[in-house]
Structures are given as structure tokens and as C-alpha cells.
Amino acid sequence: MILPILLIFPLLAAVPLFSLRSRRAERSVLIVHALLTAGAVIYWGVAGPEEFIGYFRADSGNLLFLALIAALYLAVIPASFLYLERQKASELWHRIYVVAMLLFVFSMTGAVLAKNLGLFWVFIEATTLASAPFIYFERHQSSLEATWKYVFICSVGIAIAFIGILFLALSAKGESDLFYTDLIANAPRLGRFWLLFSFPFLVVGLGTKAGVAPMHSWLPDAHSEAPSPVSAFLSGMLLNTAFYGLYRIFQVMDAAGLRREAALFFLVCGFASLLISAVYISGATNYKRLLAYSSIENMGIIFIGVALGGGALFAAFLHLVAHAFAKSSLFITAGNIAHRFGTKDIAGVRGLREADRPTGALWGVGFAAIAGLPPFPIFISEFLIAREMVTQGRFGLLAAFLILVTLVLYGMARAAFGMYLGSAPAGAKAEPPRPIEWLPQAVLLAILCLVGVAMPEVIRRLVEMASL
Amino acid sequence: MSQILTILFGVGILYLALTSRMRTYIQVIALQGFILFLLIARDFGKLDWFTFFFLSFETLAFKTIIVPAVLWRIVERTHVARETDPHIPQFGSVVIGTAVFLAGFAVTDWVSRIDPSVDALPFGIAVSTLIIAFFIILSRKKLITQVMGYMLMQNAVSLLMIAMAVELPLLVNLGVLLDIFTLLFLFLLFLGKLHSTYEETSREKLTSLRDQP
Numbered sequence A: 001m002i003l004p005i006l007l008i009f010p011l012l013a014a015v016p017l018f019s020l021r022s023r024r025a026e027r028s029v030l031i032v033h034a035l036l037t038a039g040a041v042i043y044w045g046v047a048g049p050e051e052f053i054g055y056f057r058a059d060s061g062n063l064l065f066l067a068l069i070a071a072l073y074l075a076v077i078p079a080s081f082l083y084l085e086r087q088k089a090s091e092l093w094h095r096i097y098v099v100a101m102l103l104f105v106f107s108m109t110g111a112v113l114a115k116n117l118g119l120f121w122v123f124i125e126a127t128t129l130a131s132a133p134f135i136y137f138e139r140h141q142s143s144l145e146a147t148w149k150y151v152f153i154c155s156v157g158i159a160i161a162f163i164g165i166l167f168l169a170l171s172a173k174g175e176s177d178l179f180y181t182d183l184i185a186n187a188p189r190l191g192r193f194w195l196l197f198s199f200p201f202l203v204v205g206l207g208t209k210a211g212v213a214p215m216h217s218w219l220p221d222a223h224s225e226a227p228s229p230v231s232a233f234l235s236g237m238l239l240n241t242a243f244y245g246l247y248r249i250f251q252v253m254d255a256a257g258l259r260r261e262a263a264l265f266f267l268v269c270g271f272a273s274l275l276i277s278a279v280y281i282s283g284a285t286n287y288k289r290l291l292a293y294s295s296i297e298n299m300g301i302i303f304i305g306v307a308l309g310g311g312a313l314f315a316a317f318l319h320l321v322a323h324a325f326a327k328s329s330l331f332i333t334a335g336n337i338a339h340r341f342g343t344k345d346i347a348g349v350r351g352l353r354e355a356d357r358p359t360g361a362l363w364g365v366g367f368a369a370i371a372g373l374p375p376f377p378i379f380i381s382e383f384l385i386a387r388e389m390v391t392q393g394r395f396g397l398l399a400a401f402l403i404l405v406t407l408v409l410y411g412m413a414r415a416a417f418g419m420y421l422g423s424a425p426a427g428a429k430a431e432p433p434r435p436i437e438w439l440p441q442a443v444l445l446a447i448l449c450l451v452g453v454a455m456p457e458v459i460r461r462l463v464e465m466a467s468l
Numbered sequence B: 001m002s003q004i005l006t007i008l009f010g011v012g013i014l015y016l017a018l019t020s021r022m023r024t025y026i027q028v029i030a031l032q033g034f035i036l037f038l039l040i041a042r043d044f045g046k047l048d049w050f051t052f053f054f055l056s057f058e059t060l061a062f063k064t065i066i067v068p069a070v071l072w073r074i075v076e077r078t079h080v081a082r083e084t085d086p087h088i089p090q091f092g093s094v095v096i097g098t099a100v101f102l103a104g105f106a107v108t109d110w111v112s113r114i115d116p117s118v119d120a121l122p123f124g125i126a127v128s129t130l131i132i133a134f135f136i137i138l139s140r141k142k143l144i145t146q147v148m149g150y151m152l153m154q155n156a157v158s159l160l161m162i163a164m165a166v167e168l169p170l171l172v173n174l175g176v177l178l179d180i181f182t183l184l185f186l187f188l189l190f191l192g193k194l195h196s197t198y199e200e201t202s203r204e205k206l207t208s209l210r211d212q213p
Helices: A002-020 A023-047 A063-087 A091-113 A117-135 A141-171 A180-185 A192-210 A218-225 A228-255 A259-283 A287-308 A311-341 A357-371 A377-391 A395-420 A435-453 A457-467 B002-018 B022-042 B049-078 B090-114 B120-139 B143-164 B170-198
Strands: A050-052 A056-058
Touching: A002 A023, A002 A050, A002 A056, A002 A091, A023 A063, A023 A091, A056 A091, A063 A091, A063 A228, A063 A311, A063 A435, A063 A457, A091 A117, A091 A228, A117 A141, A117 A192, A117 A228, A141 A192, A141 A218, A141 B143, A180 A228, A192 A228, A192 A259, A218 A228, A218 A287, A228 A259, A228 A287, A228 A311, A259 A287, A259 A395, A287 A311, A287 A377, A287 A395, A311 A357, A311 A377, A311 A435, A311 A457, A357 A377, A357 A395, A357 A435, A377 A395, A377 A435, B002 B022, B002 B090, B002 B120, B002 B143, B022 B049, B022 B143, B049 B143, B090 B120, B120 B143
Parallel strands: none
Antiparallel strands: A050 A056
């Protein structure tokens, strides 16, 4: 019974907010929604699967993604309140932020819960519309540019994905109605030609939202212009939500005996994403754009892991979790840095450890987590992916993988250390941060550290079940 | 009759390769919307009444009237009469447009041999329209022209659905309508904002967010 409540609550709650005109009420609704989402995940984890009107289902296959939404939502809310306070958001823009957040989380939750590919597509479309106001939130010339690119490129991507769905529907004519379970069960009887024809359209189309090359160009712009808590959500969850649908389609291809072809597309997108990040990350002058290029790289690694299969499949899903936590933490911290230093330019930030110890520490530890240094789980996932390449005897791929990952690491490290070390400008040394400014990120990084050192059984099972 | 309509749909998109006038773009988009409506009306009786009503509304009200009217309003507000300086000159566009059209039919010939159930003429024109719409998006500098390229792409997708007789759940059709409606709203909003911010709404003005390798 909790599934319909979770889906309907944000829609019903958004309506009275326009008449109440109370910031406290708006914030309370967000908190209740986040707690409801977290409660629902715990409930499904304990009580088992739940279905709603035949189109939505919460089960072990999507519980990991729902858990990520819940965890990141809880981390993003305090950061959002802080952001709205710092921005001195007007009553109207405060309401826009809250309503957009409710709808954004609703659309991501709906996409993950949807049993039907068509319905998934509708929710993915809705994520673009719900998140566009965030990117325009600061109303600069650059925000406008980023919003335009985001809406336009994602719309084109979504239209391409729709063409893919058309071809997939043609391959499934009479056999199934775009339900994942039907598609997988009937996969051997699907028309191979149309199935194969649909896959590139789906990969490019949904890959646009997943932030992988060749349709990644909206990502650095949108992530750098959106409020930092929203960038955390975009990077930590939106990309994964789009990936979720793509993985389900990958499973259909696998069941239809077209795994080799599907893996080839994933590998090409994965390596193209790594290449793009490696080329552009060193040239990034804005640290939020730097983090965005790192997101493209990490999504590429996830695609590569799925393409390789075997032990790399578990690694890909572990990587997904680790990237979501580490990147969200880094983006929220980036918001604090922007507030303290008054700039998003890498060159404008020096002496972070001296100016603000907790923020400096979070930046340093966050960098270690995203760079894949032990004991963080990205070290394990990248190691497992590399090991799978060795097991499969794909040494050329291994060399390309290691070189590209190292280049990205170099670009990241140069900027991150430059910001961390040195002397802080006088204006940056202000009062020490309040716990609300560092606690959510610290918790995310602590969980990651725990997963890396001694992975709790519940997390291992969630990751394993998601990859099945 | 439906073959003539489909050919007319294709001629419209080919004509766009020749022109740079914004109003012609809008007229072609409206014409294509009306052709799509007629192609659906042809299937009256084959579809259940709700789907028929929904698709008729989508094509006639939205694609033929509302979308062109909104585009017309944007053109008047932004005072952009024509695409003055495309990335590819007019003659090149005509050559490329024609080549794409022929290539679309070559693809169709190949596809219809593999799956004879595909209606070759609308499939070929839909594929050609899709590619030309992409070409317009990539080769034109004005943002409003790119939006029109996107709308042409949506029309091509609708023709593709008709060609392949794919019956998707109504929910997905609703999603398509939502997509068009909200995007128009956003485009109207942001194009207005972009125009007042940048004076000239050209893609080349939107370069403040760029990294060097």
C-alpha cells in the first residue's frame, strides 16, 4: 500500500503549496517526502515486493536504485535549505525550487518503479521538465544558456529513444506490450532485425540522459549552472535512473541472444565517454564542470563494466553506488566552496584546508573516493573491471582503460590539489562552518568508506540483486 | 490517396532544404500536421474511438494549429524572418537534402525486403524526414530554426508510427503530447528570454560555457 502513497504524495503535496505560501510548509513537505521515500525502501526491503495497478513494481531489481534516491534525497535536503538561505531566494523562487524538487524526485522514482519501457520513457521525459527550472534558478546569462542546451539536447535524445521504442515495439509485435518481464521472457521470439535496429537508438537516446558520449554535451553546462544540491542529484541519481532503463534493455538483448552486439555498443559509448573526459577535464577552469566531466568518465566505466559482464557486472553496479555517493558529496561541498570563495573558478580557490578545515577535508576525502584510492569502493570496482579484462584476454582494452582513467585522474588531481593547498585569500577565512554544511557529505563518505572496508551484507545483496 | 498525401509530406521537407524563410518552415510543419491527421482519419473504424479521438486531437489541434501558431508568435516576437547565415550554403543544403531523400529510400528498400509488413513509402519518407530534421538542427544557426527542426523530427516520428502500424499504449501517446506541449512552453519562455538577453538568438552566441581540450 506504500507504493501508491509514494507516487501520489508529491503530486498532491505540490498543489496546496501554491496557496499556503509558507516556507516552513514547503520545507516540511520536502522532509516528509524524503522520509516517506526512505521508509518505503526499508519497508520493501523487509516486506518484499509490491505492485501497483500492474504498471509499477518495487522489487529486488530496482530496490538499489530506490535506496539511492532515498539516501541522496536525505543528503540533498539540508544542503538545499542552506542553498536557499544563502541565495536569499524570493518566496516565489523558494516555492519553485520545492515544487520542482518534489516533481523531479517523483519522476525519477516513477521511472525506476515503472515495469513498462513506454512508461519509463514518459517519466524520463518528465525528469527533463522537472529539472529545467533548477538549471535556470540563478537566472544568469550562463544559466539561461545551460538551460536551453539541457532542454534542447535532452529533448532530441528523448525523441531518438522514442524511435528506438517504436522499433522495439515492432520487434515485439503480438508477443509483448513493452513490459520488461514480457520482453525478457519472450526475447527468443522477438524479431532480431528490429531489436538490433532499435538498440542504437535507445542507447544514444537514453544515453543522452545517462550522460554518456556522444550526447553528453549538456552535462557539464547543466551541472555547473544548477544549484549545487541539485547538481548532486543530477549526477548522483538522474544519470543512474537513465542507466537503469538502458540496463533493462541490455537484458532483453542478452536474453534474445544479442549480447555481443549490445556489449559492443556499450563498450563504444563507455570508451568514448572516457576519452571525452580525458581530453576535456584538464582544460576545465570551473570545478563544478570538472566534477561533471568526472561524471561522464564514471558513467563510461559503468557502461564498460556491463559490457564486459562476468565479475565486471557486479563491479559496474558497485561503481554506480560509489559514484553516486562520492559525487553527490563532492557537489554539495563544491556549493560550500563557491559560497566561501565567491567563485566557481579553479584558479580562484586556494588554501581550502586553511580557510575551512571541514570543507577542505571533505574535498580531499571526496577526491580520494572518486579517484578510486583505497579503501573506497571505486578502487574495488575499477580493479574488478580491469581483472575481468585480463580474464577475457582483452589487453588492448585494458591498456586503453588504464591510460584514459589515469589521464582523468591527473586532470582531477591537478585541480583538486591546487584548490586544497596554498594560502587562502583573506576574504575566504571566515567563521567555521555549521554542522549542516558538512554533516550530510561526511555521512555519505563514511558509508562509502564502510562499504570499501567491510561491505555490509545488505549492500552486497542490493548490488547483486540489481545486476541480475 | 494516402500515397499522394505521403508524397506531399516528403515534398514539404525537401522544399525546406531550398528555403531559408521562417514562415515557410512553419507552413510546412502545419501542412505535415494536417497530412498526419488525414492519414489517421483514413483509419477511422480500425481504431477504437478513444484512440482515434486522441490521435486526431494530437495531429489536428496540436501539430496543425497550436504548434505552428506558437512558432509564428516566436518568429514575430524575435523578428527573425529568415536563416541568414547557415553553416552550409543553400545550394549545398539542396544537394544534401536530395541525397538524404534518396538514401532514405535505399534504406527502406533494404528494410522492406527483410520485413515486408513495413509500408515502404511512408517509412522511407519518415526516415528521410528524420535525417533532414537532424541536418536542419545541426546546420542552422538560429535557435528558432533548430526548434523547427525538432518539430519536424516529431512529425517524422508520427509518420513512422503510422508506417509501422505500431500500437503503443495510450499512455505513451499521452507522453508524446506532454512532450510537445511542455517543450513548446519552455521554448517560448526561453527563446523570449534568450532573445532579450542576447539580442540575436543565434547558437553562436551561446558559447560562454565551453572548455578547451
